[in-house]
Amino acid sequence: MSDESRPSPAGPPSAPAGAPVAAVIPAAGRGVRLGPGAPKALRALNGTPMLIHAVHSLAASRHVSLVVVVAPADGPTEVKSLLDAHALPERTDFVVVPGGESRQESVALGLAAVPPEYGVVLVHDAARPLVPVDTVDAVIEAVRAGAPAVVPALPLTDTVKEVEPATEPGAPEPVVATPERARLRAVQTPQGFDRATLVRAHETVTEDVTDDASMVEQLGLPVVTVPGHEEAFKVTRPLDLVLAEAVLARRRLNDGY
Ligand SMILES: Nc1ccn([C@@H]2O[C@H](COP(=O)(O)OP(=O)(O)OP(=O)(O)O)[C@@H](O)[C@H]2O)c(=O)n1
Numbered sequence: 045m046s047d048e049s050r051p052s053p054a055g056p057p058s059a060p061a062g063a064p065v066a067a068v069i070p071a072a073g074r075g076v077r078l079g080p081g082a083p084k085a086l087r088a089l090n091g092t093p094m095l096i097h098a099v100h101s102l103a104a105s106r107h108v109s110l111v112v113v114v115a116p117a118d119g120p121t122e123v124k125s126l127l128d129a130h131a132l133p134e135r136t137d138f139v140v141v142p143g144g145e146s147r148q149e150s151v152a153l154g155l156a157a158v159p160p161e162y163g164v165v166l167v168h169d170a171a172r173p174l175v176p177v178d179t180v181d182a183v184i185e186a187v188r189a190g191a192p193a194v195v196p197a198l199p200l201t202d203t204v205k206e207v208e209p210a211t212e213p214g215a216p217e218p219v220v221a222t223p224e225r226a227r228l229r230a231v232q233t234p235q236g237f238d239r240a241t242l243v244r245a246h247e248t249v250t251e252d253v254t255d256d257a258s259m260v261e262q263l264g265l266p267v268v269t270v271p272g273h274e275e276a277f278k279v280t281r282p283l284d285l286v287l288a289e290a291v292l293a294r295r296r297l298n299d300g301y
């Protein structure tokens with residue numbers, strides 16, 4: 045454990061009280077599941093790039109004083125111009141770094157650009173552009189209260205089956221088990237961390253994972269949930285673009301966003 049963490053002889057490492065908060069936004073993915081086009085984070089939602097919506101959502105929290113955007117490997121200049129072209133809160137600093145081949149690598153590159161004084165680090169998918177600020181703040185509050193890792197989570201509405209994956213696309217897959225749905229959660233971002241814990245997780249875990257919190261689980265440290273939000277959904281497939289634009293239209297009607 046690094047000296048940056050709060051001394052905690054009896055418990056897990058935790059962020060120093062009142063530690064400043066940085067957000068790392070991985071935005072370097074191609075968006076293959078969305079279909080052909082520009083990198084997903086640069087595609088427009090109601091005329092504004094998804095990434096700009098995501099940056100606004102994180103910078104809306106008065107606790108977030110640094111945002112590190114992890115751009116497509118060949119796109120930092122374009123992303124810097126995009127950030128310059130949009131009005132963003134003056135109390136927040138913005139940094140852009142090039143991303144890697146996988147989400148995990150991109151997060152590690154973004155994390156390396158966070159100065160050590162930021163004791164709390166959020167990792168937020170650019171592909172979740174509409175996360176409400178209350179969700180962001182709930183994650184920050186739980187990390188500041190002493191949890192080394194916090195994830196926003198929602199109960200599932202579908203029943204989930206474990207299968208023996210087919211080797212050919214579309215082939216029937218034998219069902220192996222039906223996990224008890226009441227014990228399952230779908231997790232979202234931002235995921236929040238004591239900075240030293242996240243750095244250690246990225247230094248230690250080398251296998252592929254699909255979220256950062258699972259790396260902390262592998263260290264044997266506790267990860268806790270806070271309530272997620274249905275508007276924090278991930279834009280993954282084309283129908284998600286329709287939903288995101290509908291959410292924006294509803295917000296515009298309700299509060300002029
Ligand atoms: N090499 C990568 C891959 C993904 N991401 C980011 O990680 C987040 C979650 O990934 P996902 O939704 O899977 O995005 P893509 O990898 O772009 O999607 P796909 O798998 O459909 O290509 C996105 O904000 C994406 O930009 C990243 O920064 N670097």
Ligand SMILES: C[C@](O)(CO)[C@H](O)COP(=O)(O)O
Pocket residue numbers: 147169230231232233254255256278
């Ligand atoms: C991190 C994440 O958004 C949590 O649900 C998710 O695991 C990212 O998955 P993806 O397949 O890389 O989009």
